[in-house]
Amino acid sequence: xxxxxxxxxxxxxxxxxxxxxxxxxxxxxxxxxxxxxxxxxxxxxxxxxxxxxxxxxxxxxxxxxxxxxxxxxxxxxxxxxxxxxxxxxxxxxxxxxxxxxxxxxxxxxxxxxxxxxxxxxxxxxxxxxxxxxxxxxxxxxxxxxxxxxxxxxxxxxxxxxxxxxxxxxxxxxxxxxxxxxxxxxxxxxxxxxxxxxxxxxxxxxxxxxxxxxxxxxxxxxxxxxxxxxxxxxxxxxxxxxxxxxxxxxxxxxxxxxxxxxxxxxxxxxxxxxxxxxxxxxxxxxxxxxxxxxxxxxxxxxxxxxxxxxxxxxxxxxxxxxxxxxxxxxxxxxxxxxxxxxxxxxxxxxxxxxxxxxxxxxxxxxxxxxxxxxxxxxxxxxxxxxxxxxxxxxxxxxxxxxxxxxxxxxxxxxxxxxxxxxxxxxxxxxxxxxxxxxxxxxxxxxxxxxxxxxxxxxxxxxxxxxxxxxxxxxxxxxxxxxxxxxxxxxxxxxxxxxxxxxxxxxxxxxxxxxxxxxxxxxxxxxxxxxxxxxxxxxxxxxxxxxxxxxxxxxxxxxxxxxxxxxxxxxxxxxxxxxxxxxxx
Numbered sequence: 041x042x043x044x045x046x047x048x049x050x051x052x053x054x055x056x057x058x059x060x061x062x063x064x065x066x067x068x069x070x071x072x073x074x075x076x077x078x079x080x081x082x083x084x085x086x087x088x089x090x091x092x093x094x095x096x097x098x099x100x101x102x103x104x105x106x107x108x109x110x111x112x113x114x115x116x117x118x119x120x121x122x123x124x125x126x127x128x129x130x131x132x133x134x135x136x137x138x139x140x141x142x143x144x145x146x147x148x149x150x151x152x153x154x155x156x157x158x159x160x161x162x163x164x165x166x167x168x169x170x171x172x173x174x175x176x177x178x179x180x181x182x183x184x185x186x187x188x189x190x191x192x193x194x195x196x197x198x199x200x201x202x203x204x205x206x207x208x209x210x211x212x213x214x215x216x217x218x219x220x221x222x223x224x225x226x227x228x229x230x231x232x233x234x235x236x237x238x239x240x241x242x243x244x245x246x247x248x249x250x251x252x253x254x255x256x257x258x259x260x261x262x263x264x265x266x267x268x269x270x271x272x273x274x275x276x277x278x279x280x281x282x283x284x285x286x287x288x289x290x291x292x293x294x295x296x297x298x299x300x301x302x303x304x305x306x307x308x309x310x311x312x313x314x315x316x317x318x319x320x321x322x323x324x325x326x327x328x329x330x331x332x333x334x335x336x337x338x339x340x341x342x343x344x345x346x347x348x349x350x351x352x353x354x355x356x357x358x359x360x361x362x363x364x365x366x367x368x369x370x371x372x373x374x375x376x377x378x379x380x381x382x383x384x385x386x387x388x389x390x391x392x393x394x395x396x397x398x399x400x401x402x403x404x405x406x407x408x409x410x411x412x413x414x415x416x417x418x419x420x421x422x423x424x425x426x427x428x429x430x431x432x433x434x435x436x437x438x439x440x441x442x443x444x445x446x447x448x449x450x451x452x453x454x455x456x457x458x459x460x461x462x463x464x465x466x467x468x469x470x471x472x473x474x475x476x477x478x479x480x481x482x483x484x485x486x487x488x489x490x491x492x493x494x495x496x497x498x499x500x501x502x503x504x505x506x507x508x509x510x511x512x513x514x515x516x517x518x519x520x521x522x523x524x525x526x527x528x529x530x531x532x533x534x535x536x537x538x539x540x541x542x543x544x545x546x547x548x549x550x551x552x553x554x555x556x557x558x559x560x561x562x563x564x565x566x567x568x569x570x571x572x573x574x575x576x577x578x579x580x581x582x583x584x585x586x587x588x589x590x591x592x593x594x595x596x597x598x599x600x601x602x603x604x605x606x607x608x609x610x611x612x613x614x615x616x617x618x619x620x621x622x623x
Contacts, residue, residue, distance in 0.1 A: 043253075043383055044226045044274065044282045046367050050308050051281035053317075054288065060280045061214050063103040063238065064287065066096035067117065068184035070199070072191045075155055077162025080191035083181055094180075098291070101187065101201050102210045103280070106236045107249070113141040115148070115210055116160070116201040117187040125169035128182040138169065148213050154205035156190045163188075224275035226282070234279035235269045242290030242297075243304045246373035253378050254279075290371075296321060298328055301419055301428070301436020303370040303381040309388060311364040319343075319357075320364045320388045327395050328415040328440070348399050348412060353392045364388040368444060370437045381437035384444050394446040401477035405490035406605050408469035415440065421470045422456045432456055454478040458593055462531035472601040475594035483591055491602040496576050498585060499592030502541070503599025505573045506533050509544045511607040512566055516551035534596040538584045 041049075051057055058064065068087050072080040087094040105112035111133065113122050118141060121127040125138030142164055149161040188200040200206055219232035239250025256262055256271050263271060269279075289296040289306040297306050307324055309317035322340045335341050346356050354361035366388040370381035402418075410417070415436075416428065423430035438450040457474050461467055479485045488495055495501070510525050525544060533540040548570070556563035577583035588596060 041385060042226070043369060043380070044278065046308075046310070046385065047282035047285045048226055048278050049310065050367075051285045053310075053314070054285065058100045058284060060277055061103055061210060062100050063284060064098045064291075065101050065104065065117070066185060067099040067101065067187050068094075068096045069181050069186045070194070071163075071186055071188050072194045073159045073163055073188060074191055075159050077159045077166060079163070079175065080194075082175070083177055083186065084194075085178070085181075096185065099187065099199075102214075103238060106239055111137050111140045113137070113144045115145075115213060116206060117185060119185050120182050123186055124167065124172055126172045126182055128179070148209065152205065152209065154203065156193070156200055156203050157205055157209065159190060160188055160200055219276065220270055220273075222270070222273040224273060224278050226274050226278040229275065231275040231277065233269050233273045234276045235267075237269065237274065237279045238283040238287075240283055240286050240290070240378060242287065242292070243371050243373050243378055244299055245302060246378065247376070251373065251376050251378045253380070255377060257376065295325065298325060300328065300370065300415060300440050301431045302372050302433055303437035303440070304372070305368065305370045305381075305437075305440065307366065307368045309364050309366050313359060313363070316359045316364055320360050320366060323360070324366065324368075324388070324391070330410075330414045347392055347396055350396060350400070353389055360392070361389040362387070366391055368440075370440065372434075372437065381434070382441040384441065386444075391444055394444055397446055398443045398477075401480055402473045403489055404469050404473040404476060404601075406469065408473075413470060415443075418470050418474060421468070421474070422453070422460060424460075448482045449478050451478075451482065454482070454590065454594065458534075458590060458597075461597055462534065465526050465530045467526075467530070467597050467601050467604070469601070472598045475597055479591060479594055485591065487595070487598065488602070491606050493572070495599075497592070497595050497599075498577070499588050499595035500599035501573050501576055502533070502537050502584070502588070503596035503601075504603035505541070505570065506530070506544070506596070507600045507603035507607060508566070508570055508573070509548045510604070512548050512551045512555070512570075515562070515566070516554045530600075534588065534593045536587055538586045541584045 068085070069083040070086055071083050074080050085094075086097045086099075088097065089095070101117045102115040104114040104118075117123075121131055121134055122137050122141040125134060127134055131137070145164050146161065149157050149164075152158055152161065189198065190200070193199075193203075201210070217235070219235060221230060222233050223230050224233075237252055237254050240252060241248070241250040243251065254269075254272055254274065256268050261271070262268075285308075286306065288294065289308065290304060291297070294306075296308055297304065299305070307321065309320040309324075311317040311320070319339070323343050326335065326340055326344050331341060331344065336345075343353075343357050343360075347353065352361075364387065366384075366386060368382070368384040370383070372379045372381050399412075408417075419431050419436055419439075420426045420428060422432060422435065432452065435450060435452050435456065439453055441447075442449050453474060457471050461471060476487045476489075479487045488500075492500070506525070506529075513521070513525055525547070529540050529544065533544070552563050552566060555566065574583060
């Protein structure tokens with residue numbers, strides 16, 4: 041099923057889906073009117089506060105026209121520049137946009153006998169922009185969206201656009217737009233074609249006014265003499281349905297959305313059992329986000345834990361294993377359009393198996409502090425200074441797609457981790473887990489999950505040896521040295537070991553001599569550990585290779601991590617050979 045078709049089908053399952061011709065918009069103020077058209081008082085602030093920041097209320101209103109750079113008033117609501125001729129900035133078109141709103145509504149409301157609409161007509165006829173200051177209306181109202189209501193109905197929660205007469209008039213007004221009829225590419229049914237598709241809002245980094253998936257804004261994109269929407273005929277009903285659902289999924293508090301790098305990712309399920317579909321959506325969200333203790337105690341947490349243990353989904357949640365179709369769509373901004381980062385349609389049972397494979401790939405010992413980190417924790421390890429906005433573009437979306445489809449991971453993931461480790465000398469569980477996963481899936485290598493003293497891979501052995509040299513330095517000089525050998529040499533040692541390890545070996549001999557004066561037994565143990573690694577290095581006359589391949593550099597990091605963790609384990613022996621953890 042295509043993206044638009046599956047979204048249009050999801051519209052049918054929205055419990056509170058707005059009717060065609062309406063959409064949810066951010067509304068900040070309400071102007072209450074008496075029946076004579078005069079304001080009943082100061083505008084009412086509808087905003088709620090998130091901390092100290094006021095946030096507009098989402099309200100279903102007549103769908104706005106797409107403006108781009110043109111002038112197009114909305115019906116019965118709009119921002120103050122259109123409605124009142126007032127703005128906080130310097131808008132050279134202010135008089136024109138206000139005149140357009142006034143002319144549009146005076147024409148539409150000319151013959152109405154509805155008391156509410158008649159009151160609005162009188163307000164528009166009599167309003168002058170100077171009235172804003174005269175009435176003492178609040179400054180923070182400027183450039184916000186406003187709606188109207190009759191004072192007698194406002195207290196009952198009835199706004200002007202909610203009145204039956206307003207809905208009937210809007211249906212008449214909106215149907216007057218010239219359209220062509222054609223077979224819809226989404227539904228296969230004949231009907232009026234949407235010339236412009238409603239704007240899609242909420243894509244991270246996108247324009248606040250919204251953008252489009254389907255648009256033809258230049259002649260280069262047109263063909264056979266067709267204009268705009270006629271180039272890819274989608275009926276007005278289908279265009280309204282798919283954009284309504286997508287806007288709903290992209291809302292800030294949506295349960296059908298997660299942010300993966302620069303990809304705003306939405307997902308939804310389709311099943312005959314509505315409960316199973318909702319459960320699948322909740323479990324999928326938990327795959328890639330942090331879950332709290334409250335969620336861990338629910339069925340979602342139980343399912344997630346059993347999946348991570350490798351148990352087959354059909355053994356404990358058979359309602360999800362079969363009969364649930366799942367869709368995942370990754371979106372990213374691209375000027376006035378929206379780019380499709382990835383699109384996936386599959387059975388939820390197969391996605392769950394692919395997620396289990398990902399968990400297995402990423403397993404590492406010792407694990408990170410959070411044994412099941414969300415995907416964004418891994419992504420932050422790829423970014424300069426750990427900031428999400430510095431995650432390499434496209435990489436997050438490509439990685440998520442490979443996780444869900446069980447295909448090879450993007451190699452940019454591999455190279456980026458190696459680059460970050462060389463740059464900031466930070467070798468942690470999250471980074472080596474990524475390297476391990478890529479080695480297993482992309483290079484088909486057998487990679488140890490935990491410390492493996494028998495592993496003879498040259499990169500792994502050199503990583504272990506480097507960690508031991510660092511441990512010897514710390515044991516001799518303490519942990520308050522200005523810079524350890526890792527701070528100075530990790531990048532060179534992991535890529536060109538021959539240039540570094542001879543120097544490190546000499547320095548280690550000096551440090552061992554110092555340790556031997558205080559704890560001779562401890563020095564013997566350290567020398568045995570170093571000797572055991574050197575015995576596995578071949579050839580004996582030149583154990584340090586000139587270069588390590590990227591795969592060997594990854595194993596170098598893994599060996600370093602395993603050995604470094606092993607160094608800090610207390611090992612009790614006899615007398616002064618007892619090794620104490622360095623603190």
